[in-house]
């Protein structure tokens with residue numbers, strides 16, 4: 001997991017800062033993140049992966065559910081931002097949505113078959129990621145799955161990409177993920193998302209390029225050089 005060196009206390013991303021940020025941008029989140037060509041691309045390919053994983057929404061928690069983008073895959077949602085949750089409730093009035101912190105989940109042990117965690121770990125320091133991993137493990141039933149994404153450490157190293165703040169502050173290699181989940185989960189499958197910046201290709205060429213990009217992102221060992229990876233982890 002990067003950063004490998006211990007962070008100074010003052011540099012630690014505070015959960016409060018992250019939640020304030022999402023409370024402030026909640027009203028424009030759907031539009032600003034997922035209505036542009038990049039957002040449409042990643043949304044489509046994340047769904048291709050999630051569809052393949054056969055999730056039963058009745059037994060699934062979306063953590064954090066944000067504004068509810070992926071709540072078609074889960075009947076339960078949890079997010080620490082009240083404003084993001086308000087929007088999710090507007091989109092999905094029938095779902096069970098709770099405001100809560102992923103480090104201390106408001107659910108009993110063994111509550112879900114699947115927990116989906118998209119676009120959260122990228123913001124967090126190693127200690128917070130570890131706490132969340134333990135909480136997800138606690139609320140999952142035996143043989144349950146944690147479907148979680150993380151930016152690719154190898155891709156960032158290759159492209160010399162350095163994040164200046166907490167927003168995309170962390171990245172992991174597959175080896176880092178295995179170390180994180182040691183003795184709690186097993187890696188069942190890994191799916192790459194976005195090898196090339198295909199969202200910048202002219203519209204006429206985009207569809208075939210996107211399909212090719214998606215296929216390349218699924219090939220081992222190339223997949224670890226995708227922008228980020230979705231992991232299917234089994235609790236044992």
Ligand SMILES: C[S@@+](CC[C@H](N)C(=O)[O-])C[C@H]1O[C@@H](n2cnc3c(N)ncnc32)[C@H](O)[C@@H]1O
Nearest residue numbers: 022064065066069079080081084101102118119
């Ligand atoms: C980039 S959004 C992702 C939302 C959704 N998973 C998606 O893919 O559209 C990140 C979300 O994480 C939530 N969040 C950040 N830290 C959290 C924590 N410790 N516990 C619960 N939610 C948290 C934020 O409020 C925000 O809604």
